[in-house]
Amino acid sequence: MIKNKLPEINGRIIKISVIGGAKCGKAVYDDAYKIGYCIAKNNAILVCGGLSGVMEACAHGAKDAGGITIGILPAEYESLANKYIDIKIPTGIGYARNVIVVKSGHAVIAIDGGFGTLSEIGYTLSYGKPLIAYQTWTLIPCASEYEPEIHIAKTPEEAVKKAIEHALYYVKNAVL
Amino acid sequence: MIKNKLPEINGRIIKISVIGGAKCGKAVYDDAYKIGYCIAKNNAILVCGGLSGVMEACAHGAKDAGGITIGILPAEYESLANKYIDIKIPTGIGYARNVIVVKSGHAVIAIDGGFGTLSEIGYTLSYGKPLIAYQTWTLIPCASEYEPEIHIAKTPEEAVKKAIEHALYYVKNAVL
Amino acid sequence: MIKNKLPEINGRIIKISVIGGAKCGKAVYDDAYKIGYCIAKNNAILVCGGLSGVMEACAHGAKDAGGITIGILPAEYESLANKYIDIKIPTGIGYARNVIVVKSGHAVIAIDGGFGTLSEIGYTLSYGKPLIAYQTWTLIPCASEYEPEIHIAKTPEEAVKKAIEHALYYVKNAVL
């Protein structure tokens, strides 16, 4: 019998969500590609919103590294997913699906990103999920109790390294 | 026959969404109360998340001014609404309901606010809905094309004045 | 100060959800109109999906009786609501909004109805919310423990009478 196996780290399936805009320039695309590539190389599964821009770039990288990709789509149809998505989840709930992109990862990497990404950053912080920021929004809270805990990364590789460390800690310690 | 009438501005039902944290200190509560009070005084309907903190404060103010309040609740049950909510919409979809809070208003006022509020600010900007900011998050984008269009208000009264102006423009001109 | 007041029964705001198809013939339209009319006459608020067919008919009736109507819309935009909807809630979550239509009422009346209505009947029964059936789906369960508790009505008037009785019982006794 063929035994299909998903990639694992220390015997656990680790999913890393990458959030970023549906439009991006070449430099951001290249960095997002590297992030996806490193995620797959490290045996984690990529979760993203499944569309264009950063979402396509990171899925592209993950597939080139032989990884598995999951796209949580806003639309009712699979056909809107980019071609690097293996597992297409067409939610049909529009951008309310941003919550699910965040919840489905054990850590979240934000890169670049527009207003939708901002909503996802808000959700990540709300749920106390590890957030790794690479060249994305800077957030200044109105009051000190809302100082967000954000892990800044200076390179795509560092972003993935931090994400996996935090994800492993999260799956071990958090109420999942 | 009794003809139930909802408040209107220029013959249109105008809904203003107020977003802010479920916890807040007295100064923020008082300001949010004033925002709710002014919304009702100006014959707009208040939409909020229906829970405690800023959500309670603005609903409290709106009811004291004789207005109508709508609470878009995360839970499956009405009983979690604060006591100033007239129309309770228990969505059961958790904090994915933040999208609906934003979508249900013709303009959005952000006051104070934590991470959930940040997700709502992201959604407001995503949908191109007028956003009035009163002592809330400061956002510095990673790239100039994401410079958010935010209308800053210096007092609760100014926040409501701007919100209603923008809401009237929005219902007249936007694809609703 | 003008004190806006919503209709109440015994000092409580009672909301009745009406579910049915987006397409319907004249006989069904007339019956749905009567259901909406009676709901408003009895000082309950109508909740529906906000679109055409049965949803339009019941809202039409409710407005002719001087009532208040709420439309929980699947789309991101208000403009898709029928013209009898006072309070438009554009959820943007597509037909996942069927859950919210059901949850927002204290009792649910099903009339006629297609497959979307069937999903709403399923949700109503799942949540243990009173379901009044008037000329709608007949459901034969696969096992006796799933025998649904459905209150059959023979006229639109009887449907509303039963719905309000059950709604009053529900708000008094259920965990809301």
Added chain:
Amino acid sequence: MIKNKLPEINGRIIKISVIGGAKCGKAVYDDAYKIGYCIAKNNAILVCGGLSGVMEACAHGAKDAGGITIGILPAEYESLANKYIDIKIPTGIGYARNVIVVKSGHAVIAIDGGFGTLSEIGYTLSYGKPLIAYQTWTLIPCASEYEPEIHIAKTPEEAVKKAIEHALYYVKNAVL
């Protein structure tokens, strides 16, 4: 480089959703197990709601056959998934997630099932997605235009055979 590969049929990833109750007796559990087993044996991926009862049984079968399982969870946390789920999607949107269970499969098999299953059957028919029924609800519409197109199966094996045939037709011909 390790190339992770998901099971495919004719070069396409085929997902079959199984819907049924969170509680079930031994006979139903055994049949749902067989359904999951056959899905995996035929190189399709199983999608289900990720909880107990039928959802556990079919995931159990799929894993015993070396397959891949996806659980679309209502809760915010992964920990509520049954132990046979590989890819846990904690949506946090409650039973509104039923829509996503249906949308994520290329065909849907209903077995046994209570009221939640009924909502999923309604959604499956709404979206024109192939529905295979094995010992589940019998539905009698109120009008002939709502006659549902349901493919009846007499054994678990037949249910899976029909589901895969219809799924292959669906991915080839439907607007995905």
